[in-house]
Amino acid sequence: MAQGYIVSLDGGQCLEDTAEEFFLILLRRCLFQDVKKDQWGNITSVKMHDLMHDVAQDVQRDEYGKDLSSSTRIRSYFADDFVDKEIENMTALRSLMLISREFTFLYSLDKLLLLRYIFVGLKYLEAIPNSITRLYNLQTLHLHCKHLRELPKDFSNLINLRCLNLRGCRFLIGMPLGLDKLTNLKVLSYFVAGNEDLCGELKVIQTFSEIKGGMHIKIGENYKNVNGLSDIGEGEGYLNNMKHLSKVKIEFEGECVNPEGVLIKLQPSPNLKRFKLEGYHESVEYMEKEFSSSVDTEAIAEFFPSLETLIIRKMSELIGWWKGNVNMRLRFPCLSFLNIENCPNLTSFAPYYSTKNLPEHDLPRLSELLIETCPNLASNLIFPSLEKLKLNNVNEGLLITCVYPQVSVTKQREMITDNLKSLRISYVTELTLQYCGDMEVERFLEALEQSCASSLLTLEINSCAYLKRLSGLEYLTSLQELKLSNNEQLCMNEDDEEPWKSFHSLRKLNIYSLQKIKSSPKGMKHLTSLQDLSIYYCHNLEGLPQWMSSLSSLQSLVIDYCNGIKSFPKAIKDLTSLKSLTLTNCSDLIERCKNPNAEDFLKIQHIPEDNKRAWR
Known part of the structure; x- marks a missing residue:
């Protein structure tokens, strides 16, 4: 676009849509590769094919580069670490990128009248020199300048500006006066309100109805203008008419005079896919009057029906979502990520529902849930699609019910919990229990008997400090992989038969840092399907048993930092399937195996020499 190569195919089509159309054509023809997308499916980056890159360089030749000898012909210029004053003479320049950690000023750019694109990463x-406001052809301006305080006073002269990206300008104190004259803006990533000497009124935002992508709105602590609230009806807020806006973050800095009035003025569009509210006024107790004025006494109310991500942080007085009718159901049909942090008075996310007779769920697509420092939250939360759960400092009465359909559940379910007493899940294929704190893990494992006996294939139990025994696992007859790590109280006695003798399908066993283990349970001799056994950092394990010859399918054995194991039993030579042996940081054991004259060398000579790895 900066070079003028993009021409609208249709008289009514904007340049951005035309450029996107051209881009997708090139993508379909494989001229771009290594496509990366965000969580909404939008393309964030691509790599140009080498052939395409070489052709582009050949076409441009002297029009692009760092060589200033032909400065009057250069159309694209990139400077890093050093910005030469010669840049002022590049009168043919259309695209300019300046990146430096040291430079603290910009040379005058007002002679570069053909400039369409500027990226400044200083x-x-x-401060940006006011001369930049005389670049009347400028279409795109990216400013990634952490310490930038304000924009030039005549910024409104840039009437052809289509993209203003200010994401890196975290110390910006306000917007320039006359910003509403920039009616061609399609991207406005950051807007600061509150400084009365600059553009301090939020109503400027309503000028930009064609804004696309995301917007971060920062409300300064001095923002006071909340007049005219009675003139704003339902659906008439400043953001409500932005049909292309998909992500909004509203941040309150300090004590805003009337935060409720600010949100009534803004009224985010119900079509948002991501919404983040941060630093909101501490006195807010319910969300209803701020966001759900259309909610009545109907059985089901939808809150931002297109919302996919919701993040709520630092709302110290928030109690719940609404006052009034406690029988009302609040539905988030598209929400996939929910994060609630530092809401100490939040008592309920939604009314309590029975797990029976649920024709539809209120969070049908939620895949990731993070709740931290909400000690009074005590709802019964029901999720049909949850994949990752993290709970920290929550009420012990919080009940999580994950109801999965008995079909094609293939993604990992990760449960990271602290202070949770009850967790119900069913029809899971992969499950991680991590940092479970005070949760009664043994009772939870026993509950897996009914819900996951035939479905669970992979189980990891990590850092569950109060887990003492593996009760309940004997019913997991389909289990193929088991990982036990950093469970400091977990004890396995030599005479234990259960749950090991029930693991007929177990293929992989990983034991990491279980310090109470002194000997291997006899029940492990029933693991006739075991193919991979790894033991790490079990300092008190005193040796391997003679019955290990029963592990007839074992193909790989890894022993690391287990100095209590001094030698191999004679039975290891009967493991004819064993093809790989890795010994590390076990000095005595390695000394007995490392050369043909060593005591245990003959016991392992059937293992291919190339597969005896990392001996040290």
């Missing part, structure tokens, strides 16, 4: 730059 970390310590505090």
Whole structure:
């Protein structure tokens, strides 16, 4: 676009849509590769094919580069670490990128009248020269300047500006006056309200109805203008008419005079896919009057029906979502990620529902849930699609019910919990229990008998400090992989038969840092399907048993930092399937195996020499 190569195919089509159409054509023809997408499926980056890159360089030749000898012909210029004053003479320049950690000022650019695109990444730059406002053809301006305080006073002269990206300007104190004159803006990533000497009124935002992508709105602590609230009806907020806006973050800095009035003015569109509210006024107790004024006494109310991500943090007085009718159901049909943090008075996410007779769930697509420091939250939460759960400092009365359909559940379910007493899940194929704190893990494992006996294939139990025994696992007859790590109280006695003799399908066993283990349970001799056995950091394990010859399918054995194991039993030579042996940081054992004259060398000579790895 900066070079003028994009021409609208249709008189009514904007340049951005035309450029996107051209881009997708090139992508379909494989001229771009290594496509990366965000969680909404939008393309965030691609790699140009080598052939395409060589052709582009050949076509441009002297029009692009760092060689200033032909400065009057250069159309694209990139400077890093050093910005030469010669840049002022590049009168043919259309695209300019300046990146430096040291430079604190910009040379005058007002002679570069053909400039369409500017990217400035000067970390310590505090002011942009006013001369930039005379670049009347400028279409795109990216400012990634952490210490930038304000934009030039005549910024409204840039009437052809289509993209203003200010994401890296975290110390910006306000917007320039006359910003509403920039009616061609399609991207406005950051807007700061609150400084009365600059553009301090939020209503400027409503000028930009064609804004696309995301917007971060920061409300300064001095923002006071909340007049005219009675003139704003339902669906008439400043953001409500932005049909292309998909992500909004509203951040309150300090004590805003009337935060409720600010949100009534903004009224985020119900079509949002991601919404983040941060630093909101501490006195807010319910969300209803701020966001759900259309909610009545109907049985089901939808809150932002297109929302996919919701993050709520630092709302110290928030109690619940609404006052009034406790029988009302609040439905988030598209929500996939929910994060609630530091809401100490939040008592309920939704009313309590029975797990029976649920024709539809209120969070049907939620795959990731993070709740931290919400000690009074005590709801019964029901999820049909949950994949990852993290709970920290929550009420012990919080009940999590994950009801999965008995079909094609293939993704990992990760449960990281602290202070949770009850967790119900069913029809899971992969499950991780991690940092479970005070949760009664043994009772939970016993509950797996009914819900996951035939479905669970992989189980990992990590850092569950109060887990003492593996009760309940004997019913997991389909289990193929088991990982036990950092469970400091877990004890396995030599005479234990259960749950090991029930693991007829177990293929892989990983034991990591279980310090109470002194000997291998006899029940492990029933693991006739075991193919991979790894033992790490079990310092008190005193040796391997003679019955290990029963592990007839074992193909790989890894022993690391287990100095209590001094030698191999004679039975290891009967493991004819064993093809790989890795010994590390076990000095005595390695000394007995490492050369033909060593005591245990003959016991392992059937293992291919190339597969005896990392001996040290």
